[in-house]
Amino acid sequence: MRVAVTGTPGTGKTTAVERLDTRAGGHAHVVHLNDVIREEGLHDGEDPDRASLYADFEALGEWLDEHAPGDDAVVVESHLAHHFDADRVVVLRCHPETLESRLRERGEPTETARENAEAEALDVILGEAVQRHGADAVYEIDTTDRSPDEVAEEVRAAVAGERAPSAGTVDFTGWL
Known part of the structure; x- marks a missing residue:
């Protein structure tokens, strides 16, 4: 089974899946998709304004099919993970004000932090996940x-099927 853990940058994806892997005793194979993009050269160059890479979605899909086929428990983590085949999609959310603060603390430019906060308030990644995978597959x-351990436990419950799908339960539109 392949599970995508996705969300706007700053929602806690990397931290949650790192704790999930530890808590699962290493049974879940975790793929940090952004690392794969960089390390395997699966991109079409760099966006000079954002200092980020343009992901090659076709090459990434092929890489995932070869290296993370989903026969075992595979967790694919990235703000892009929901763009690929998955049995379940976990969308991590964070209040836009908190998200913006987290991103600025990590050194993101004010404009980038604000843009991500607005995307979070508008449910951009959630909407994309539901459109591609259906509401019944989105958590x-x-x-x-929540602490990183609490988030990891929620992710674990979604991966294990112990939690009902819950697309549309978080609403930050009032922040706008």
Whole structure:
């Protein structure tokens, strides 16, 4: 089974899946898709304004099919993970104000942090995940006031099928 863990940058994806892998005793194979893009050269150059890479989606899909086929428990983590085949999609969410603060603390430019906060308030990644995978495969988790271990436990429950799909349960549109 392949599970995508996705969300706007700053929602806690990397931290949650790193804790998930540890808590699962290493049974879940975790793929950090952004690392794969960089390390395997699966991109079409760099966006000079954002200092980020343009992902080659076709090459990434082929890489995932070869290296993370989903026969075992595979967790694919990235703000792009929902663009690929998955049995379940976990969308991590965070209040836009908190998200913007987290991104600025990590050194993101004010404009980038604001843009990501607005995307979070508008449910951009959630909408894309539901459109591609259907609401019955999407699990939404609000990370705003939760510890990394609490978030990892929620992700684990979604991966294990112990939690009902929950697309549309988090609403930050009032922030706009």
